[in-house]
Amino acid sequence: xxxxxxxxxxxxxxxxxxxxxxDSLLDRESAEGVLNELDEYAVEEALKIQxxxxxxxxxxxxxxxxxxETIRKALSMGADAGVHIVDDAxxxxxxxATSAVLAxxxxxxxxxxxxFGSESTDARMSVVPAMVSERLGLPQLTFAxxxxxxxxxxxxxxxxxxxxxxxxxxxxVVVSVVEKINxxxxxxxxxxxxxxKKPLETLSIADAGIAAGSVGTSAAWSAVADFAARPPKAAGxxxxxxxxxxxxxxxxxxxxxxx
Amino acid sequence: MAPIxxxxxxxxxxxxxxTLELLTLARSLGEPAAVWLGPGYGDAAAxxxxxxxxxxxxxxxxxxxxxxxxxxxxxxLAAVVKQASPAAILIASSAEGKEIAGRLAIKIESxxxxxxxxxxxxxxxTQSVFGGSTIVHSTVTHGIPIITVRPxxxxxxxxxxxLSRVDVEVPVTDAAxxxxxxxRTAATKASRPELSEAAIVVSGGRGVGxxxxxxVIESLADSLGAAVGASRAATDAGWYPHQYQVGQTGKTxxxxxxxxxxxxxxxxxxxxxxxxxMIVVVNKDSEAPIFELADFGVVGDLFAVVPQLTDEVQKRxx
Numbered sequence: 001x002x003x004x005x006x007x008x009x010x011x012x013x014x015x016x017x018x019x020x021x022x023d024s025l026l027d028r029e030s031a032e033g034v035l036n037e038l039d040e041y042a043v044e045e046a047l048k049i050q051x052x053x054x055x056x057x058x059x060x061x062x063x064x065x066x067x068x069e070t071i072r073k074a075l076s077m078g079a080d081a082g083v084h085i086v087d088d089a090x091x092x093x094x095x096x097a098t099s100a101v102l103a104x105x106x107x108x109x110x111x112x113x114x115x116f117g118s119e120s121t122d123a124r125m126s127v128v129p130a131m132v133s134e135r136l137g138l139p140q141l142t143f144a145x146x147x148x149x150x151x152x153x154x155x156x157x158x159x160x161x162x163x164x165x166x167x168x169x170x171x172x173v174v175v176s177v178v179e180k181i182n183x184x185x186x187x188x189x190x191x192x193x194x195x196x197k198k199p200l201e202t203l204s205i206a207d208a209g210i211a212a213g214s215v216g217t218s219a220a221w222s223a224v225a226d227f228a229a230r231p232p233k234a235a236g237x238x239x240x241x242x243x244x245x246x247x248x249x250x251x252x253x254x255x256x257x258x259x
Numbered sequence: 260m261a262p263i264x265x266x267x268x269x270x271x272x273x274x275x276x277x278t279l280e281l282l283t284l285a286r287s288l289g290e291p292a293a294v295w296l297g298p299g300y301g302d303a304a305a306x307x308x309x310x311x312x313x314x315x316x317x318x319x320x321x322x323x324x325x326x327x328x329x330x331x332x333x334x335x336l337a338a339v340v341k342q343a344s345p346a347a348i349l350i351a352s353s354a355e356g357k358e359i360a361g362r363l364a365i366k367i368e369s370x371x372x373x374x375x376x377x378x379x380x381x382x383x384x385t386q387s388v389f390g391g392s393t394i395v396h397s398t399v400t401h402g403i404p405i406i407t408v409r410p411x412x413x414x415x416x417x418x419x420x421x422l423s424r425v426d427v428e429v430p431v432t433d434a435a436x437x438x439x440x441x442x443r444t445a446a447t448k449a450s451r452p453e454l455s456e457a458a459i460v461v462s463g464g465r466g467v468g469x470x471x472x473x474x475v476i477e478s479l480a481d482s483l484g485a486a487v488g489a490s491r492a493a494t495d496a497g498w499y500p501h502q503y504q505v506g507q508t509g510k511t512x513x514x515x516x517x518x519x520x521x522x523x524x525x526x527x528x529x530x531x532x533x534x535x536x537m538i539v540v541v542n543k544d545s546e547a548p549i550f551e552l553a554d555f556g557v558v559g560d561l562f563a564v565v566p567q568l569t570d571e572v573q574k575r576x577x
Contacts, residue, residue: 013507014526017389024395037508095371096364118354121507124388125373126354127361130329134362139437140328143354145501155441158328159502161353161453163446167328169438179508180501221370221401225383228394236538238550241559246567249539250575252555256537258459258516259483259572 001055001149003046004111005079006102006132007039009063009070010122017122023217024224025092026122028064035070038117040184041177043074046115048182049149056080058111062090062101068200075195076187082200085208092217095123099131101215104208107136113154116176118143129176139169142176261346262292262315266336266359267308268351272299274307276456277351279415281408282311286418288380289346290314294339296332297324300424309422311415316424317343323431329355330435333362338429340367345403347382352407353455360407369402376412376513376534390507390526391533410456411513411536446502450481454503457486459516460535462505463498464490464528466521466542466561470498475565476520482572488512488532490522506531520561524549541565 011017015031035043046057057079059071064086071082085101093101106114114136119126133140141147144156145164152171157164159178187195205212213219239248253259263285268275278293285291292315293308300318308316319335336359340348348363350356352374364371375384382404386395399405454460461480463473473487480487489499491506505512507530517535522528524540524547532538533552540549540556541564550556557564 016392016526019393019395095361099361099365124507124511125361126357127371127373130358130361131365134330134333134365137434140330140358141438142328142358157444158440159354160443161455161502163444163502165328165440166442166444167438168441173438178501221364222372222397222399225396225398227396230387230392230394233552236550236553236555238545238553238556238558240545241557241564243563244567245541245557245559245564246569247571249541249555249557249564249568250571252539253516253572254575258537259575 001049001053001113002111003049003055003057003113003115004060004106004109005039005042005046005057005074005115007043007059007061007070007074008036008120009033009061009067010036010120013037013121019227023092024227033066033069035073036117036120038119038121038179041179041181042115042117043077043079044182044184045147045177046113047078047185049113049147053149058083060102060105061085062098071200072195073187075198076191077185078191081198083203084200085203085205087205089205089212089216092220093215094220094222095125095127095131096221097215097219099128099135101205101208101210102128103132103135104210105203106132112171114138114172114174116174118176118178129174133174136174139173141167141169141173144175144177145180147175147177147181260290262343263289264340264343264345264348265291265293265313266348266350266356267293267295268353268356269295269299269304272301272303274304276415277410279307279311280410280413281349281351282308282313283415284378284408284413285349286312288378288382292317292343292345294336295319296335298322305422305424310417310419312418312420313422314420316422317427318424319427319429321429321431323436326440327436328438328440329358329362330437331431333359333366334431334435335427335429336363337366339427340403342427347404347406350405350407352409357407360405364405367402369405370399371405372397372399373407375406375408378406378408387534390530409511409513411458411515446500452484452486454486454488455510455512457512458514459483459485460488460505460512460514461485461518461520462488462490462522463493463520464522465492467493467498473499475562475569479518479565479569482569490528519549520565522549523547524552
């Protein structure tokens, strides 16, 4: 089973994020870059499938130079090889361009499973897995809280607002996973050492068969007009509970016509 | 005048509240037209859509829409877009809604904006990003704007009109039947509103102390007709099911009222609830950062304050 896991480097989940005034792009330098938390679950799921069914796990990431740290992290968890698409022209790419680049790199490599985290913690659009599925013409098994591989038949539990749907497709497929699915492993010291020797391929967009004019800020089909920090909230009323805290909340809600 | 297409979210033949919000929003942008994908369209739905101002309902009743994941709906929507030549397409910011929007963007070669909290008459979308700390105005610069809008962004207001039904026949391709739905399992407690749509959300966090502690949270939620949410600390500990997690790695909600109980207010959680219209906090730690967001806060033991509040709400309801 050949498995690809698409990962993204994002600002640390716990860091305050901000846009750069000059170009309205995410300021990636102001916070530590980490492997997108939801992608850790995708890596873990790929490794578990590999342990059960054999095969190879390849990490694919598009991002600036330092995104290589993120690929190394996934390799240190146990993945076999990495592909890093890095090109100055990619800066400011929208989800449409990102999905085109990923699809371009993924398409002729014979992957049976292409696994994503269900969203990135920075942009939070949650559309790239569906877009890659659309571009590759492969079945979409997204928002999986459980993945079962039975030969060429892949079955998932797709998380919904009311519970889950059981969904089935034949490989190759595009999968995205939610955090409920597993508990990602920590890289071992041995894993960290081994990761340094694992094959890592670096591609420019030309290598990926993508025209420079079709990516980046200038090719994006949506644009930020302006942005601003949310005006600070007026301080609320804070009281100590001296036995009537619940009643006081009820009074507040009644004053505001909530109850 | 080119219509504003609104993709209808529905269950059991009934239009969901978020769609009524989107129709209300669409009326401020142009003439709303509804797109119904899947079986179940009937008198109940038609009267709801007409009441909220949809002049046309494009209906694709093919059951492939619900038997296969997302792709048939996208093909059908693309066909409706071709027929209707809309000025914009509004879709609810649900997991599936965003997937449809993303795929449609590729099919009709148009830009897409997700998670808008407002849309201006010139189709500039307002987004609240990074846990609500930054307000962004964006526009689609290529093709027909596809905008997904968060639930609770617009208060639904009726404005009845005459509705005409247009059936659209869409031949669903074999490629669209790649991922088949073989079963549906309901895990949520159906008696409560859906978390992402609810007007009031009552949440519990680490301070709830264990699964049994969620009893007081649920009782308060039920007295208010609210949905129950949980912080990541609570779902990771297994105290409450994962699908109720509010936060950066869970659901984003922006209800009229959010009641945070025993939640410290790390960025992880704030990212999921900061845009709530009104926030009430109960926490025994007066230093908890969640108090910075509070319109009203009580420093105290939630096991004393919350049941008292529940009783008081019941009393006032009579």
